[in-house]
Amino acid sequence: MVFSSPLKIALALSACLLTTPAVANAQLSSHLPGKVAETLANNPQPWLGNNAFIVEKTHVHANHWRVRVWSPANRAIIENNVLVPENAPGPRPSFYLLPGIEGGQQGLNWLVSTDVKPWFARKNVNVVMPLGGPYSLYTDWSSPDPILGVNRWSTYVGRELPPLIDAAFGGTGVDAVAGLSSTGAAALNIAAHNSARFRAAASYSGCPMQSSPLGATVASAMMSSGGGSSMNAWGLPGGPAWRNNDPASNLHLLRDVEVFTASASGIPGGPDIGSQSLKSAIGPQLVERVSNMCTADFVRSARQAGVRVNHYYSPLGAHTFGLFAHEMKVSWAQTIARTIGARDL
Template sequence: MGASRLWLAVVGVLVAVSGGTDANADPGARVAGEIPLGGRAVQLDVYSPAMGRVIQNKVIKAVGAGAPTIYLLTGAGGGADGISWWDNTDVRGFFADKYVNVVMPVGGAFTLYTDWMSEDPSLGRPRWETYLSQELPRVIDGVLGASGRNAIVGVSMSAASAVDLTIRGGKRFAAVAALSGCPWSTDPAGIGLASAQAVRGGGNPGNMWGAPGGPGWQAHDAFANAGRLAGKTIFLAAATGLPGPADHGLPMPPVEAIAGACTAAFAGRLAQLGIPAVHVHRPTGAHTWGQFETDLREAWPHLAAAIGA
């Protein structure tokens, strides 16, 4: 099968079953509103100059100033569909006694949380890399008096995004956890896997990073750029796709088996480079929030040690 046909085939399969730092970012990112959500939790609305609109963020504030921050990204729907860490897990209970600010952006469906090169008729001109790597951290550090030490966690679609943001973000993120996702490469399968997410939202992958396989895609190739993760804390987790106790009997399409293979391949790439990483390959797990929450709890001690939480 030719490369182009393989790419289209992978896109078709994933659509059927289906989650560069801008150095000139406008410093005008600011809080546009705050809504109490109970306890130390608030909805923090932040204006993004890069995207020209206000972005909602669910935030659990740490007790006292000077705490580090963990950013939790969600899956393909961006959390606006009511499917997220906030909606589907006990993040409020888990982080209640932790010395860390927890930030959960809402939005970014099917965008891969990246900066798109061109305007897209369906998805517009997303600038999520600029928002997550520059604008939002500046606001959080200023408003909450945070330490500037950050970790980022991605799940499903955003697992690869979290790796990409950590690679491209310089010192912004000291630690990353990629859960049940597929770090991108510029081979046909990798292009297809990344493209499938944009296609699900009606977007044109060519508007994201330009011609598939070209320089724009190579700049986001996690395998080619993995060396830039040296010195960072890395936690990778995925499972086989076989339902287990954490899934609570919920049926899911066979996405997790693909994620398990991708995650193992990326762990192998890091090992080849001599970059330490924690890699958890679970014998059961079917791409459910029960599995994701289990992985987050296991990742936390590693992330906490990296950011001083």
């Protein structure tokens, strides 16, 4: 596949299509018990109250659980994959892994596209992987969008979901959050605004400079690729909402967070092997080069502001889940496990 412009390349990040909230909730109603299912069947976007709660918790297999959560902020039920070590005593910290640009609900996501399930099986940590939020960049939007609806993902990941995970899976409240590609900036920003909980944060091949000219161009293009409007998200570029959703504009809030960033050269090879063929896919190569530029700019600014940043650069690697998984494992070994007090079993 050949892309006609760098902007289109920025939209070709790994993920899968997401149904609308109405369709998703309608599909979900057939799997939920009692009055909740009845409410969903009669009203695809019900108002279930102002408090987040677990609607359904299902043991899928081995260390894999599926948890559906009512999010008042998003006015929707959100599905989350959770990995919990088998037969391990709690309490334990939690590690939140955000999906790619299209939300990961029907294909490419951490659980399907990487080996996280076996890799975390003997690590004493809850691994929480929300699904949904296509083209939202996992941020809080200022206004509902006619195409993408309500998006309040920073609130969901930063405030609504963690207490529920703690209660259901024995969490300690000492957590880390990481995002890949389009959600790398969001992970750092969620930690910046919730540093009492998220002691570590990581961006894997992201662009954590949302307010810079390059970052604003990439962010606007990613939103518009799903039919959304950056005006509905954060208003005019350079405005307060743009700065509030930009970790590079909130560096003072990251001084209590251990930050890990990763990027690669864009040259296929190494971690990419086995994840996808790159012989004719120019897009992932160029996207990774853009990510590398964004990340380098962020690292310089963050270090100058006194933020502790561990930056990992891979001489081989394009924008693939193989690279993202490799960067995640490096971040775990170098920064995250130590910071949140996780250990191998």
